[in-house]
Amino acid sequence: MNQAIRFDYSNALAFVRPHEWELLAPAIGQAHEMLHKKTGPGRDFLGWVDLPEQYDRGEYKRIQRAATRIQSDSDVLLVIGIGGSYLGAKAVLDILGHSFYNLLPKAKRRAPEIYFVGNNISPVYISHLLDVLDGKDVSINVISKSGTTTEPAIAFRLLRDWLVKKYGPEGSKKRIYITTDRARGALKKLADEQGYESFVIPDDIGGRYSVLTAVGLLPIAVSGANLDALMQGAADARARYLKQDLEENPCYQYAAIRNALYRKGKNVELLVSYEPQFRYFSEWWKQLFGESEGKDGKGIFPASAEFSTDLHSMGQYIQDGMRTLFETVISVKTPAVDVTVQEDPTDVDGLNFLSGKQMGFVNKKAFEGTVLAHVDGGVPNLLVEIPEANAYHLGGLIYFFEKACGISGYLLGVNPFDQPGVEAYKANMFALLGKPGYERQKAELEARLKENKTYLTVAETAEYLELPVTFILEKIKEGRIRAVHDGNEYLINKDQFKHHLEEMRRLREWEEAARHEPIPESYDVKDED
Numbered sequence: 001m002n003q004a005i006r007f008d009y010s011n012a013l014a015f016v017r018p019h020e021w022e023l024l025a026p027a028i029g030q031a032h033e034m035l036h037k038k039t040g041p042g043r044d045f046l047g048w049v050d051l052p053e054q055y056d057r058g059e060y061k062r063i064q065r066a067a068t069r070i071q072s073d074s075d076v077l078l079v080i081g082i083g084g085s086y087l088g089a090k091a092v093l094d095i096l097g098h099s100f101y102n103l104l105p106k107a108k109r110r111a112p113e114i115y116f117v118g119n120n121i122s123p124v125y126i127s128h129l130l131d132v133l134d135g136k137d138v139s140i141n142v143i144s145k146s147g148t149t150t151e152p153a154i155a156f157r158l159l160r161d162w163l164v165k166k167y168g169p170e171g172s173k174k175r176i177y178i179t180t181d182r183a184r185g186a187l188k189k190l191a192d193e194q195g196y197e198s199f200v201i202p203d204d205i206g207g208r209y210s211v212l213t214a215v216g217l218l219p220i221a222v223s224g225a226n227l228d229a230l231m232q233g234a235a236d237a238r239a240r241y242l243k244q245d246l247e248e249n250p251c252y253q254y255a256a257i258r259n260a261l262y263r264k265g266k267n268v269e270l271l272v273s274y275e276p277q278f279r280y281f282s283e284w285w286k287q288l289f290g291e292s293e294g295k296d297g298k299g300i301f302p303a304s305a306e307f308s309t310d311l312h313s314m315g316q317y318i319q320d321g322m323r324t325l326f327e328t329v330i331s332v333k334t335p336a337v338d339v340t341v342q343e344d345p346t347d348v349d350g351l352n353f354l355s356g357k358q359m360g361f362v363n364k365k366a367f368e369g370t371v372l373a374h375v376d377g378g379v380p381n382l383l384v385e386i387p388e389a390n391a392y393h394l395g396g397l398i399y400f401f402e403k404a405c406g407i408s409g410y411l412l413g414v415n416p417f418d419q420p421g422v423e424a425y426k427a428n429m430f431a432l433l434g435k436p437g438y439e440r441q442k443a444e445l446e447a448r449l450k451e452n453k454t455y456l457t458v459a460e461t462a463e464y465l466e467l468p469v470t471f472i473l474e475k476i477k478e479g480r481i482r483a484v485h486d487g488n489e490y491l492i493n494k495d496q497f498k499h500h501l502e503e504m505r506r507l508r509e510w511e512e513a514a515r516h517e518p519i520p521e522s523y524d525v526k527d528e529d
């Protein structure tokens, strides 16, 4: 087994007494049992626990063959997916690849350019991407477990159409790779109908835990990264973090200490790196922990920062703002390359004391100085150190955080493997877009949106007051309705009708009450008449 990840929590111990987190040992033991015996909530989504040992070797070979094909027939691979269906691959590619991967000359990159799309609904982003594709040979890997997520589905429609126009219906079939559910969903159906090569997202692995399945592996393989080392790193981490005993398991120590800090009011965790290549690793980590723990009114808010960059923007807050933060620094012991600071005969910037020193050394001192300053400022610091940023250690790091997250979720008392909260925005968006079946919600939401809006157009005002448009225009001309003209149309502040609408409501109430009054007796008419 290669060298392990080093986890150091000594800079957090001033903020919790040892017994505060040692007392969590029995709960850690229970969480461990729930995870390994599959007895806890979310037990149907634990396929990732043994994945590094038990992955489908046949499919793994097929992924590598598909990657070789894409490398040979494509200048560009488009990876369509959102959330767990792209963040892991992007994180790994950024760390293992060149910082300017897509800009390198092809001969140097020796792999296709790779672009991620379908992770937003921006017309600008996708139009600009189409400009980049001009004249290039393109393949698509569309990744969606459900097969129906709006963002990737819209992008796939558009880009599949682009591909069919370029290569024809038959030619395009060899350039589309689907990663989705084994048997269900729109994408699976399409793949079967069209004969697209498809890969499986196992039923028992949720999106945010899926980077070491075909979800991450195909794009990663296309970039030329070492898949075997990535999987070996994860497999060794799985073996390393099997021990139930808190004292012997750094992965569980991370889960325990962050839980102890949370109980002391440290409810924001800042994942920090000193290498810009880790930016998307933080994004992956944020989804992992945010979607797993942020529920039932609980959870540490996962945030991230890049140092030393953000020390010049967020540094003030971290040092001196609300004391609810703790930091987890991912450190790479030996940088992949190093650069020496030169001597400058003029020493105009006064930095000649650094001449001959390596930038990696300067970065390390920035890190050490920052940890001390932040701890002094009341920010507990955790350290997760990997020896090098290579595929093996990255596989280990992914597994370390996945397992710590499962354990952490159980410690917190939530189901770390569901995400019910994500549905709320989706339901509203579908209703507002007029998806069949959402008619009632659409009317309700539109009424709420109108209620929230202060400035109305003439047509909206007419509807709001239940009066004809011509009447509103007339009253604007007479100056009885105040309106502003934005150069295009009249805009009317609806607050001016508050009094009028209140009067109308009272009138209606009075009319309604009057209608139910008994008919009064007529004095000059006698019963006997």
Ligand SMILES: O=P(O)(O)OC[C@H]1O[C@](O)(CO)[C@@H](O)[C@@H]1O
Pocket: 082, 083, 084, 085, 143, 144, 145, 146, 147, 148, 149, 152, 207, 208, 291, 419, 422
């Ligand atoms: O792979 P899918 O089904 O398109 O889902 C993508 C992402 O959307 C979510 O379901 C949240 O909406 C995530 O959990 C998931 O990673």
